[in-house]
Amino acid sequence: MKRHLIVYLHGIGDHLMATPAIHQYKQEHPDTELYLLSVGNNTFKDLWKHNSDITEVLLSTLTHNPHYGNPLFWITDYPIIHKDITHLQKIYSFDRVFFIVHFFIPAKLYAHLPLSRYRTHKSAIVAKKLGVSLHPSSYLLPLSSQEQDFAHHFFSTHSLRKKVATFHYLGSSPTKSLTPEHATHIATFLVQHGYTVIVLYSTATQEDVTPLHGDHIISYYSDNILHTAALIKKSTVFIGVDSGIAHVAAAVHTPVFTILMKDIWMHNSTVLGHPVIQHSFKKNNLENLFITLSFFLSSLSSR
Numbered sequence: 001m002k003r004h005l006i007v008y009l010h011g012i013g014d015h016l017m018a019t020p021a022i023h024q025y026k027q028e029h030p031d032t033e034l035y036l037l038s039v040g041n042n043t044f045k046d047l048w049k050h051n052s053d054i055t056e057v058l059l060s061t062l063t064h065n066p067h068y069g070n071p072l073f074w075i076t077d078y079p080i081i082h083k084d085i086t087h088l089q090k091i092y093s094f095d096r097v098f099f100i101v102h103f104f105i106p107a108k109l110y111a112h113l114p115l116s117r118y119r120t121h122k123s124a125i126v127a128k129k130l131g132v133s134l135h136p137s138s139y140l141l142p143l144s145s146q147e148q149d150f151a152h153h154f155f156s157t158h159s160l161r162k163k164v165a166t167f168h169y170l171g172s173s174p175t176k177s178l179t180p181e182h183a184t185h186i187a188t189f190l191v192q193h194g195y196t197v198i199v200l201y202s203t204a205t206q207e208d209v210t211p212l213h214g215d216h217i218i219s220y221y222s223d224n225i226l227h228t229a230a231l232i233k234k235s236t237v238f239i240g241v242d243s244g245i246a247h248v249a250a251a252v253h254t255p256v257f258t259i260l261m262k263d264i265w266m267h268n269s270t271v272l273g274h275p276v277i278q279h280s281f282k283k284n285n286l287e288n289l290f291i292t293l294s295f296f297l298s299s300l301s302s303r
Contacts, residue, residue, distance in 0.1 A: 002031065002033070003093065005096070008037065008038060008100050008126075009081065010039075013243065013246065016248065016251050017247065018122070018126045020123055021126040021127035022036075022053050023140060024133070034053060035057075036056075036058065037058045037088065038057055038060065039062060039065055040062055040063040042059070044059070046225050050142035060081060062077060062084070100125075100129045138250075148233070154220075154231060158218055164195065164196050164197075164198065164235045165239055166198045166235040167186070167200065168241065169183035169186070170201065180209075182284065183199075184212055186286075186289070187214065195216070195237075196216045196218065197218065198220050198235065199220065201221045201222075229248050230252075232248060232249045233252035235254055236254075237256075237300060238255065238257070241258070255300055257293060258278045259279055259289065260280050
């Protein structure tokens with residue numbers, strides 16, 4: 001049996017965007033074992049845990065997302081990645097290696113370039129690199145009964161029965177995050193519309209971030225991506241900034257309202273096979289956001 005390695009050192013949302021293309025590649029090469037080299041974080045093992053397209057997720061010794069857009073990448077991150085690939089090649093004897101990078105130019109630059117590549121969805125970029133065509137598809141994030149039981153127990157413990165919104169306002173950087181003040185206004189708005197709000201945090205932020213407080217607002221701290229996915233799946237709606245968690249919400253088919261802090265992310269905050277409402281918040285206009293959000297919530301009620 002052949003073994004192929006996909007080197008894909010990108011974030012959580014990027015991995016979910018890659019699932020349709022990788023699934024198609026596996027369909028076309030059923031007798032090939034696919035291995036995935038990810039950033040050295042166990043979250044990525046969990047992300048692919050129940051996905052049978054990947055035989056094994058291998059962790060890089062690089063523990064941060066590579067700085068592909070920085071010229072120093074070639075003398076800082078790349079030697080580490082190359083060493084990892086060489087080491088794994090000796091162990092697994094891969095027949096083929098795919099090194100997939102979306103862009104080698106900083107986002108602030110490619111956002112202004114009139115080149116179609118930089119307006120192309122990352123799912124399509126991965127498909128092109130793998131030599132497959134994307135058929136109508138959606139992200140893949142299977143959950144086990146254990147993870148769904150966890151969500152059921154959480155909802156039961158907090159007596160959550162009707163309208164529940166999962167809310168994620170902290171992105172991967174300050175420029176992708178809402179301020180606590182804006183987040184509080186949005187959470188309060190949801191409560192006023194009859195929702196109980198589960199605010200999602202990583203455990204790393206527990207000491208640094210003051211949680212949102214209020215009636216019908218629950219703070220949830222976890223780095224277990226599958227437990228978080230199960231909570232979102234059981235929720236009525238997901239509302240949050242453009243982040244990997246927003247893509248998780250789409251992957252489990254929960255209605256998604258994405259708040260974009262910068263329009264340059266719009267091309268890849270859209271989701272394959274799942275409707276997502278996007279709202280540009282670059283001018284920090286809460287009034288306009290609430291108008292869009294009201295229409296979105298009304299559309300859910302009418303279903």
